[in-house]
Amino acid sequence: MNILVTGSAGFLGTNLCKRLLDDGHNVVGLDNYYTGLKDNTEFLKNYSNNFKFIEHDIINNMAELDFGKLDWIMNLACPASPPHYQKDPIYTTKVSVLGVLNCMELAQSHNASLFHTSTSEVYGDPKVHPQPESYLGNVNCTGIRACYDEGKRCAESLLFDYHRTTGLPIKVVRIFNTYGPFMDPKDGRVVSNFIIQALKGEDITIYGEGLQTRSFCYVDDLIEGFIKLMNTDKNTLGPMNIGNPDEFTMIELAEKVLALTNSSSKLVFKELPKDDPTRRKPDITKAQEIGWQPKFDLNKGLQPTIEYFRPWCEK
Numbered sequence: 001m002n003i004l005v006t007g008s009a010g011f012l013g014t015n016l017c018k019r020l021l022d023d024g025h026n027v028v029g030l031d032n033y034y035t036g037l038k039d040n041t042e043f044l045k046n047y048s049n050n051f052k053f054i055e056h057d058i059i060n061n062m063a064e065l066d067f068g069k070l071d072w073i074m075n076l077a078c079p080a081s082p083p084h085y086q087k088d089p090i091y092t093t094k095v096s097v098l099g100v101l102n103c104m105e106l107a108q109s110h111n112a113s114l115f116h117t118s119t120s121e122v123y124g125d126p127k128v129h130p131q132p133e134s135y136l137g138n139v140n141c142t143g144i145r146a147c148y149d150e151g152k153r154c155a156e157s158l159l160f161d162y163h164r165t166t167g168l169p170i171k172v173v174r175i176f177n178t179y180g181p182f183m184d185p186k187d188g189r190v191v192s193n194f195i196i197q198a199l200k201g202e203d204i205t206i207y208g209e210g211l212q213t214r215s216f217c218y219v220d221d222l223i224e225g226f227i228k229l230m231n232t233d234k235n236t237l238g239p240m241n242i243g244n245p246d247e248f249t250m251i252e253l254a255e256k257v258l259a260l261t262n263s264s265s266k267l268v269f270k271e272l273p274k275d276d277p278t279r280r281k282p283d284i285t286k287a288q289e290i291g292w293q294p295k296f297d298l299n300k301g302l303q304p305t306i307e308y309f310r311p312w313c314e315k
C-alpha cells in the first residue's frame with residue numbers, strides 16, 4: 001500500500017515508518033520539524049528506497065502536494081510532550097484541529113482511510129481508574145495542558161462527525177505514555193530525562209513527591225497495536241486505548257532506571273507542574289478483543305531505550 005505518515009520525523013512517526021517499510025509498504029513521510037528531527041528522516045531515507053519525504057506543516061492545505069495515490073493516511077503530527085506542546089499552545093491547538101481537518105479532506109480526495117492518533121490526555125486528571133474508552137474525562141479546559149487535551153478532544157469529535165456525515169473510513173487510537181528508541185533526548189519527558197540524567201551521573205529530577213503514576217508502553221508494542229487496529233473491519237473505528245497497564249510511580253521508575261544503568265545519581269524533588277495528572281492506567285479490554293497484548297515489561301523495554309541514549313550521552 002501507499003501510506004502517508006504525518007509527523008514522520010517524530011519518535012512514534014519514525015518507529016511507525018520503519019515498521020511499515022519492513023512490512024513492504026511504500027511510505028511518504030511528512031513533517032515540518034517543529035519537534036521532529038532531521039536525523040530521523042535521514043535514518044528512514046537510508047533504511048529504504050520505498051521511503052519518500054515531504055517537508056510541510058499539516059495546518060496548511062495538502063491538496064497540491066504530490067503523494068501519488070494514497071491508501072492510508074496516518075496522522076501522528078502534533079507536539080506531544082508537555083514542554084513541547086506548551087511552548088506555543090495556540091499552535092498546538094491549530095495542529096490538532098486544523099491538521100486533522102486537512103488530513104480528513106486529503107483522505108477523502110484520495111478515497112483513503114484515516115488513522116488518527118489521539119491520547120490518554122483526553123481523560124485529563126482521571127477520576128475513574130483504570131481508564132476505559134467510555135470514561136468521558138476530567139480536563140481543566142482553561143489550564144496549561146488544555147491546548148493539547150482539548151485540541152485532541154476536538155480532533156476526535158471532528159473525526160466522528162466527518163465519519164458520520166461523509167462515511168470517511170477512520171480509526172482512532174488513544175496513546176498512553178510510550179518510550180523507546182528514537183525518543184527526542186530533549187523533549188523533557190520523564191523516561192528520556194531520567195535515563196539521560198542517570199547515564200550522565202546528574203541528579204534525577206522528580207516533580208512533586210514522585211507518587212503520581214503512569215503506565216509505560218514500549219514503542220514496538222504500541223506500533224503492533226496500530227497495525228492490529230488498521231487490519232480490523234471497517235466498523236471498528238475506536239477510539240481504542242493502546243498502552244501497557246503496568247502502573248508505576250515516578251519514584252519506582254527512577255529506581256528502575258538507576259538499577260539498569262548502574263548509576264549513583266541522586267533523586268532531587270522539584271515543583272510539580274500545574275494540572276499534572278495524579279494517575280494514569282489504560283483499561284485495554286477493547287484492544288485485547290482485537291488480539292493485542294503488550295509483550296515488553298518495563299525492564300525489557302528500558303534496556304534498548306538506555307542503549308539508544310547511551311551514545312547521545314557520551315557526545
Ligand code: UDP
Nearest residue numbers: 082188189190191193205206207212250276
Ligand atoms: N516528570 C518527572 N520528572 C521529569 C519529567 C517528568 O517527575 O524530569 C513527571 C511529570 O510531572 C509527570 C510524569 O513524570 O507526572 C510523566 O511526565 P511526562 O512529561 O513524561 O508525560 P505526561 O504523562 O505528563 O504527559
